[in-house]
Amino acid sequence: MTGRAGPVRAAVVGGAGYIGGELVRLLLGHPRVELATVTSRRLAGRRVSTTHPNLRGLTELTFTAPEDLGRHDVLLLATEHGLAMGAMRGLLDLADTVVDLSADFRLRDPAVFAAYYGGPHAAPDLLAEFVTGLPELHRKRLRDADRISVPGCMATAAILALHPLADAGLLGAGEVTVDGRTGSSGSGSAPSAANVHAERSGALRVFAPTAHRHQAEITQAVGVPARMTATGVEAVRGVQVLCRVPLADGVDEAATRAVYRRYYRDEPFVRVVAARRGTYRLPEPKILAGSNFCDVGFAVDPHGGWALLVAALDNLVKGGAGNAVQCLNVRFGWPERLGLEFPGLHPA
Amino acid sequence: MTGRAGPVRAAVVGGAGYIGGELVRLLLGHPRVELATVTSRRLAGRRVSTTHPNLRGLTELTFTAPEDLGRHDVLLLATEHGLAMGAMRGLLDLADTVVDLSADFRLRDPAVFAAYYGGPHAAPDLLAEFVTGLPELHRKRLRDADRISVPGCMATAAILALHPLADAGLLGAGEVTVDGRTGSSGSGSAPSAANVHAERSGALRVFAPTAHRHQAEITQAVGVPARMTATGVEAVRGVQVLCRVPLADGVDEAATRAVYRRYYRDEPFVRVVAARRGTYRLPEPKILAGSNFCDVGFAVDPHGGWALLVAALDNLVKGGAGNAVQCLNVRFGWPERLGLEFPGLHPA
Amino acid sequence: MTGRAGPVRAAVVGGAGYIGGELVRLLLGHPRVELATVTSRRLAGRRVSTTHPNLRGLTELTFTAPEDLGRHDVLLLATEHGLAMGAMRGLLDLADTVVDLSADFRLRDPAVFAAYYGGPHAAPDLLAEFVTGLPELHRKRLRDADRISVPGCMATAAILALHPLADAGLLGAGEVTVDGRTGSSGSGSAPSAANVHAERSGALRVFAPTAHRHQAEITQAVGVPARMTATGVEAVRGVQVLCRVPLADGVDEAATRAVYRRYYRDEPFVRVVAARRGTYRLPEPKILAGSNFCDVGFAVDPHGGWALLVAALDNLVKGGAGNAVQCLNVRFGWPERLGLEFPGLHPA
Amino acid sequence: MTGRAGPVRAAVVGGAGYIGGELVRLLLGHPRVELATVTSRRLAGRRVSTTHPNLRGLTELTFTAPEDLGRHDVLLLATEHGLAMGAMRGLLDLADTVVDLSADFRLRDPAVFAAYYGGPHAAPDLLAEFVTGLPELHRKRLRDADRISVPGCMATAAILALHPLADAGLLGAGEVTVDGRTGSSGSGSAPSAANVHAERSGALRVFAPTAHRHQAEITQAVGVPARMTATGVEAVRGVQVLCRVPLADGVDEAATRAVYRRYYRDEPFVRVVAARRGTYRLPEPKILAGSNFCDVGFAVDPHGGWALLVAALDNLVKGGAGNAVQCLNVRFGWPERLGLEFPGLHPA
Incomplete structure (x- = not known):
């Protein structure tokens, strides 16, 4: 896909946890993304930077209740395992592109899912629509993927x-x-x-x-x-x-x-x-x-x-939020390193 | 006081926490004490060594419900702050010697207690009966003390x-x-x-x-x-x-x-x-x-x-359970190092 | 001072240590600086990224012997305490701007230096030329400072x-x-x-x-x-x-x-x-x-x-290398956050 | 073997390292052993408890130079790998019982030793004389073993x-x-x-x-x-x-x-x-x-x-010094737990 003029409006669904916080950190620093919304049922109305104190001074965002989530260009789901599969149909109405970071859409075979997660999948017909969010193996498909599941x-x-x-x-x-x-x-x-x-x-x-x-x-x-x-x-x-x-x-x-x-x-x-x-x-x-x-x-x-x-x-980065952002970079035709430049520390 | 023939029968009240577990470890290794009972409301009936896994193989004790606590020679209280003061009168009926490791009987002045603990003491008249369990300052009084409060x-x-x-x-x-x-x-x-x-x-x-x-x-x-x-x-x-x-x-x-x-x-x-x-x-x-x-x-x-x-x-040792055992050693006329010989490790 | 067209050519002197490595990390990521040289007496000829493995894939630089250090726009000194004061006159010939991250030029009074560092200063007359590299207190003076000493x-x-x-x-x-x-x-x-x-x-x-x-x-x-x-x-x-x-x-x-x-x-x-x-x-x-x-x-x-x-x-950052980069940003009229955007991690 | 009247006089050879320090700790607390000597070439004359600070107040021993090592009942060798094999013949003259905690006498086959340790063994004829110091597998042989090699x-x-x-x-x-x-x-x-x-x-x-x-x-x-x-x-x-x-x-x-x-x-x-x-x-x-x-x-x-x-x-304990002490207990017919009662800590 070609580049777009304005920023992509994104929401992090389930932003109170560690993967959610990492998504917030990365998206706040991403030059092509506008992080518009971060949801949390438990913390609705509270400052995001109280829960993720590394972000103090970088954002005034407060958590939004899930039921108040509106339309965005991209939804990134960092909910607990088991929630996304039940809510997915509704979420797909709210955005063209959905990136799920939970375990719910990682396995293509519902029987394998059931064997490993202890019960049937809530939306087995959707499993095939998701592309595994690992650019090293699936870069080509990710270029126009709108349902992406980030691996564990x-x-x-x-x-x-x-x-x-x-x-x-x-x-x-x-x-x-x-x-x-x-x-x-x-x-x-x-x-x-x-x-x-x-x-x-x-x-x-x-x-x-x-x-x-x-x-x-x-x-x-x-x-x-x-x-x-x-x-x-x-x-x-x-x-x-x-x-x-x-x-x-x-x-x-x-x-x-x-x-x-x-x-x-x-x-x-x-x-x-x-x-x-x-x-x-x-x-x-x-x-x-x-x-x-x-x-x-x-x-x-x-x-x-x-x-x-x-x-x-x-x-939390290449094993989660960073990988998701890399997928977005591939999906939207941006330079793949964008917003992901931090190299790590030594000593540490 | 003079030595006694048989072992002293002891109970640890509130043995599921960290101070309680440390009391159990030390008393199991003490040659003059028989650890007869360890109470826990939440874990009654469960093995003590499941909660304190360092003690596997060393004891078959299970937790006793607090209401089933009977008479012992010594009670050692490792309950949460605020519980001992309410329960103390009943506990004093169950043993000649009570050693409290909670904060409830550390301060002699009820007004100071109220200022630091945010409310009135439940048994202010008992405060003066307790001797501070710090042998370095109070060894002489501890020799015949039957209410001992171990400092923080x-x-x-x-x-x-x-x-x-x-x-x-x-x-x-x-x-x-x-x-x-x-x-x-x-x-x-x-x-x-x-x-x-x-x-x-x-x-x-x-x-x-x-x-x-x-x-x-x-x-x-x-x-x-x-x-x-x-x-x-x-x-x-x-x-x-x-x-x-x-x-x-x-x-x-x-x-x-x-x-x-x-x-x-x-x-x-x-x-x-x-x-x-x-x-x-x-x-x-x-x-x-x-x-x-x-x-x-x-x-x-x-x-x-x-x-x-x-x-x-x-x-947990000199700042709690070990100090309590040292007080028992003083109180019962045993060698003061008894059961407390472990010197610590290097490197660590 | 006004902005300049091309990048500023910088050298890190003493780049094998931890402050040195942090300078390398930050300067490699700085859009206005070209990190041209990193010196180390002990490691001359070896890859910088072997010593600072977080930088693998980000730089092909090898360490340069100190005697091969040539002219640069800026020298950043991350040598051991005691070396910079003896070498400073020679180093000042190699660059217009020198930023010292060692302790040698932090104290303005040679007598205080002698009392705290156990001996006389090797270049006491230079002490007054250095501006303390703390923008929060000395931003104005740092705008045209060419001798900067970063505090401890x-x-x-x-x-x-x-x-x-x-x-x-x-x-x-x-x-x-x-x-x-x-x-x-x-x-x-x-x-x-x-x-x-x-x-x-x-x-x-x-x-x-x-x-x-x-x-x-x-x-x-x-x-x-x-x-x-x-x-x-x-x-x-x-x-x-x-x-x-x-x-x-x-x-x-x-x-x-x-x-x-x-x-x-x-x-x-x-x-x-x-x-x-x-x-x-x-x-x-x-x-x-x-x-x-x-x-x-x-x-x-x-x-x-x-x-x-x-x-x-x-x-190593606000207490050293990052503070030095912030000083460069002030000195060269660049946005003060440039190259220093990483906010820190949570959890960590 | 039968019990003996007096304590066993022991020396730790190479007592400045971590295994050596652990031997010192355990032998000082062992009721049947008199720890007479601790050697260290580098630290001869210095207090043992300066190097092993957990032992402060428990011993006045100073390190002895290896050349001043005299006759003992038992030598415990905690030297670096490669030293014991060269020195073993001389050491065997100094004690009836030698327990080696280094790697030198663990392998029975000199060819295997050479393959794993990068060179020939210095005393291959002695290899067969050593019994592996693992009571769980070799308790019977350890009862009269006088050359014991503690496994890794x-x-x-x-x-x-x-x-x-x-x-x-x-x-x-x-x-x-x-x-x-x-x-x-x-x-x-x-x-x-x-x-x-x-x-x-x-x-x-x-x-x-x-x-x-x-x-x-x-x-x-x-x-x-x-x-x-x-x-x-x-x-x-x-x-x-x-x-x-x-x-x-x-x-x-x-x-x-x-x-x-x-x-x-x-x-x-x-x-x-x-x-x-x-x-x-x-x-x-x-x-x-x-x-x-x-x-x-x-x-x-x-x-x-x-x-x-x-x-x-x-x-350092069951993987070294404690295992060696357990072997001594077996060898001298003492209760196998003697001096090894400490159960470990929780939490830790």
Whole structure:
């Protein structure tokens, strides 16, 4: 699509949570977007910057009650899992373009959804209309997509690690495993007995020893079955995944490196990180907080046969809000880095 | 009092919280105490070691409902502030010796209590019966005390820092200030918007810029007005206080050191830490986690006139449960270190 | 001065450390600056992005040996304390504008420098030529300053907290104290026995119980004697200062708030944070990492007479590199926020 | 062997490091051991409690130069890897019983040692004389062992997780993988560019993407090839391993649980942790700091075929010094828990 004259008017639906707050931060700083509305049922009428104190002085917006949401060019949904699917038909009337950041429209197969989310989908006929919001795999379709579903944070990291080898036919036969590690912001801002600071601090909590939900997205995207575990680690932001993969016969370190370089050479937000020296030889999330990068690296076993793939990102940015903004940039024909320039900090 | 033949039968009232759990840990390891009962209204019937997972394999106890609490030799109360004062008369019927670890019986003057706790005391006539459970100041009275009130965690640190100079007459005229820093366990185990990991992690939260409640205890104990602030810092356990004090004319570093050495030479749980070299020159709580030590140090301004006093402790041990056990040891004539031998870890 | 056509060519001298790396990050993202050179004696010839891995993919620069440093429009010095004063005459020949981020040119009085830094200044005659790089106090002079000395991180926070009350005549007689808390990046990137992770992690290290060096800067800037202590806390980035000040007769909360509002209403990087509700009522550094904000707040004692002032910033940004870039923006007549738009993250 | 009348005189060789310090802590508190000597080349003559500040007030010992080491009943070696093998013959002359905590005598096959440690062993003929210091597998041989080699921290956790299933014949054909996570104390106390706080803090550092050295120990102990990776995580103490294992046909959750219960029912320091509810359902190291427990848990994939095993311990205690003391208790016929009673803390 061609550029447009005025700014795009956007609303964040469900703006009180962490993904919602990150959307607000990014959209306030985006030169082509006018963030007109941020909704929250619980906080309607309160200042957005009280809940997201990093935005003090940057916005006078207050939260709008969901029922007062009017027409916008774009809706970005950051509601809890399970809400968007029921409300989607009504929301589609309010905007030409809807970007859903919840889990509701990530899986194309209603049966897989039901198996992983414990019940039937509320709008199964809409599932096929959504394009997966991962520009690295679906850029072409995203250019005119008006229903976009942003993948899960750990799924995004794992898919970006696995896709080049799978797509290039370098995976061997055998099991692909995914070991996800995530900071505490991934489970949202609602207080619970498990995420109170004194319990969650310093945790190495294997909360999903088998079959984490993102496993279904990975299998859907990469086309190979994956076995996924997930551990909560001491961090607020950040996701890292370790994937163990069998390599096809004769695939060595050089061939692996060549594939990653080829696939990601022109990607604005994927960096291949597999250095031979230095402290940061493989991807680590801590230097990515706030950035839209996904760093992807690998180590091929010296005796051959398999490789460890490592990917890292900020779960709220490339694993959520930043990825959504990147999709908007693709959708509206803007430079893909627009509003996403922050590179992350070191030290951190 | 003389020793007794059998073990002392003890109950922890309000054993689901952090102070309660620490009491359970210490009493299970105490050779002269039989921990017979741990109460919790919310968790009655559940295993104690599910809530306090460090105790798995060490106890088969389940929580008892408060209304089923029977007679014991000793009750240790770790209930929320405000509950003990209403229930105290009934509890006093159930045991000869009651040790209260809540804030309810720390202040002797009902008017001061009302000013700091926002309402009248429910049993003002009982206030005078309680002895402050701080052996360093009240060992003699504790030997036959049957109502003991354990002071607050930051108050304990500040009092142990200030008492020697105040008692020896080395304080000058002028303002005494107390800057308390505390880990997240100090605010208990109940989840809230403010103590969720993603919000509390890395905090430097000045939650009491003026007149923290422990200020009243410090003034009561030391006899000089103190101005106290408090900050939540990134830690689960641990309290550190910095006290700025004016020194009387001519008081220098050597005189200060001599006073601390004299007061604490024979104390089993106070160490004077004011080193000239090394990494740990002044007290730090991180090496005290789990131990009953309170480290006390000082630095006299080279130009004279004032000193910075520093004290550190584990808020759940010397600032709570450990201090209570030390009081029991004094009360029952046992060796004062009994059951409190763990020295803390390094590195930590 | 008027705007210029082409970009300003800049060099970072001493770019291997943390302040140096932050300068590189900010200048690479600055639309009016061309970062031409980054020097490091130890790492000459190595990629800058190996040392500062957040910058991978953003720059191909390698470190230049100091002796190969040529002429630039601007030099920014991020060398260790003590080096700039000896090298300054030579450096002044290489650029019209020099911004020093080390401690060497912060104090105007050579005697004060000698007292705080343990020896005579190497270029005392140059001290008077430097303008303090704090736009909030010296914006007018900075507009045509070509020798700029950026103040210390904790000094910056304390000065921004104290200046309005001092300048407006609201301070009473009596002692001003400053309690600084700082993350580990403040002591630089050189490994030592004290800053190894296992020792420094979770620290509450009172490394300067009296007379921290920044005390001299605060007194110089604010005109009142201050007594400063400093504690290393668990954080990589971030500084918070607590200042206790006596208030002049009759100064209450409303008067205090009015003064801060007046002084900082138009400041792009100072926010007044003294909220009555919410989790983040007073300034905290964790939500400021990467941003150039200094948040300033206060709490007036309900009984009057004194106030606690609280300020927070990122020691490497508003406490160093970001402040230097803000000074360049002032000096070259650019919009003051240019290149400094990142607001900080929440949660963090 | 039978008990002895007097205490056992012990020396810690290489007592300045973290494992050494932990040995000192445990032996000072051990009722049957007299810790007579602690050596350190670098710190000879300095107080032990300056380096290990948790021990202030508990010992007046100073470090002895290695060349002044005399005869003792037991030597415990906590030297850097590579030193003990060269010095072993001389050390064996100084004591009847030698316990080596370095990596030098862990592998029985000199060829495997050479492959994993990058060079030939200095005393290959002595390798066969050492008994692996893991009571859970070798208790019987340890009862009269005088050369004991304590296994690596992550190896200990992995072996205790894998051994029951392997020994009981419940492992299926296929790959066993081990994913180790470790705190910063595991890499020792020597400062380096990588372990400086600002770099190591918050790390998720895949420092061994393939073939970590402990892999060789695991394979030696369990008898199945294992593929091991290792990640440094944000913690000072603590190790957690995740092992993915194929299960033999028909092995389900109940059979798995039964095996672990059977193997570890009478073990004083292994707890089976695989709960269906609560926050701490699988092993986590943070509640084990300072304790000698190794918690072992498992989750069997609901679709069968494989399981995830999880083990956690304190790398300096059950993964080092505590395990060594447990071996001494076995060797000298003392109660196995002696001196190792501390259960760990919650919250932590």
